[in-house]
Amino acid sequence: MAATATATTLLTLSFFFFTLVNSHQSDPDPQSSPECANRWIHIRNLPPQFNLDLLSTCSLFPLFDDFCPHLPNHGLGHKTHNNTRSWFRTDPFMLELIFHRRMLEYPCLTPNPSAADAVYLPYYAGLDSLRYLYDPNYYNFSSHHGLNIYQFLNHHENSPDIWNRNNGHDHFFVASRPAWDLSQPLSNDPPVWGTSLLELPEFYNVTVLTFESRAYPWQEVAIPYPTSFHPPNTALLDSWVSRVRQSRRTTLMLFAGGGGVSASPNIRRSIRMECDNSTGDGGGDGLYTSLCDFVDCSNGICEHDPIKFMRPMLQSTFCLQPPGDTPTRRSTFDGILAGCIPVFFEEQSARKQYEWHLPEAQFGDFSVFIPKEDVVFKGLRILDVLLGIPRGEVRRMREKVVELIPRVMYRKHGSSLGLRSKKDAFDIAVEGTLERIKSRLQEVSVH
Ligand SMILES: *[C@@H]1O[C@H](CO)[C@@H](O)[C@H](O)[C@H]1NC(C)=O
Ligand SMILES: *[C@@H]1O[C@H](CO)[C@@H](O)[C@H](O)[C@H]1NC(C)=O
Ligand SMILES: *[C@@H]1O[C@H](CO)[C@@H](O)[C@H](O)[C@H]1NC(C)=O
Ligand SMILES: *[C@@H]1O[C@H](CO)[C@@H](O)[C@H](O)[C@H]1NC(C)=O
Secondary structure, three states: OHHHHHHHHHHHHHHHHHHHHHHHOOOOOOOOOHHHOOOOEEEOOOOHHHOHHHHHOOOOOOOOOOOHHHOOOOOOOOEOOOOOOOEEOOOHHHHHHHHHHHHOOOOOEOOOHHHOOEEEOOOOHHHHHHHHHHOOOOHHHHHHOOHHHHHHHHOOOOOOHHHHOOOOOOEEEEOOOEHHHHOOOOOOOOOOOOOOHHHOHHHOOOEEEEOEOOOOOOOEEEOOOOOOEOOOOHHHHHHHHHHHHHOOOOEEEEEEEOOOOOOOOOHHHHHHHHHHHOOOOOEOOOOEOEEEEEEEOHHHOOOOOOHHHHHHHHOEEEEEEOOOOOOOOOHHHHHHHOOOEEEEOOHHHOOOOOOOOOOHHHHHHHOEEOOHHHHHOOOOOHHHHHHOOOHHHHHHHHHHHHHHHHHHOOOOOOOOHHHHOOOOHHHHHHHHHHHHHHHHHHHHHHO
16 A cells, blocks of 8 residues: 555656646746846756656665655645645655755746756755665765766766856755765765765765755755745745744743753753753743743654644743754754744854855844853853843844744745745745855856
């Protein structure tokens, strides 16, 4: 049964992609589409081995996850409830699929690569990394990740001029993983962890959209993790935003996540201890009935069940976003969606990441920063810092967070025209990519 369901999903997907690709690309006509000037994008036609075939092996990597259940609705996953139109059990790793589907309704597509300002590769780079990460037969070849598509693009039968025109500087694709998973030195084969996609000179010139960039990024730019909220129209977005504004926040701070149980000092452990210690404690002059709420998401139990954390987030003023295996977390965006003010403990968790979506200069307006060393080694209490922020200031910060909601969410594909006029995470990512490519091309032509 499951296999049949998957096959049907795939058939529908490929049919859908096929019809859209062939109906929506029109020739650039600057007269009739002045709004598309400098924004034309060509979608490279790739063989299925670089995208759809990678979905058909969705159950092959048990060490990772059987990700077949996350494929429906073009990667948004199943709805959380039968009667919802906006909430899905979205797995962030499906962003490559979600992004591809959204690209197909981008208003300035052109079938003519030489008229395009950028070339999008619908390559599911993160899904293609799974075999190198989780299949022992591929461990030793992690430096090969990406070479196939490079060879395809430069093969004499596949119009290599599309790549060569700008040496790949105008190409971009999505790799929905932290860059850490894709940036092992080429000489480390077999590596401790990860592939070398971002280390291959073949890809130095492209723009890669990831969940997290390296401390010294080169090709990659970080874009938001998808959350579970994908509204199809303005009314549903507006009603969520007003619910967020009206929500009574009876908890000062919340941490939704796992970890922190080891004996060695780290920020998650400090949070856990502070939270345990504050149980039953009211505070903030009776403003709060609880100072700290700990939603235990160990073993991935919250991942596809947004109800578990969204409700508590709606009831909290601050959401703690400590680093885990890597500095960034999806939870940062779930929290923003709930109007919960993020508290960061590392600059790499967001400030140094999402330059397009969360402008660095405004960070202090919508978030709190507490260096993790001060908490872990100097005994600074997070509660004290947060309780010390004046109420008016908290209100202002929350309003800024609420204003960010449309920018960090990925609206549903095929959404209403009204909602399309508001820039969401996808629109901002594409806009940033076009700008980045434009300045890259200018630099190259100067040198
Ligand atoms: C949701 O709808 C499907 C088909 O319409 C039905 O089979 C299923 O029982 C419903 N689930 C719930 C929880 O109502
Ligand atoms: C991978 O490399 C290791 C160490 O060089 C070797 O022991 C192992 O047999 C290799 N595995 C495969 C599948 O080639
Ligand atoms: C990257 O661009 C440079 C020029 O800017 C070019 O010399 C180099 O060959 C390009 N790399 C690839 C793999 O196309
Ligand atoms: C827990 O509370 C006690 C008493 O208020 C305090 O002395 C101790 O430092 C607290 N521990 C932590 C980890 O906050």
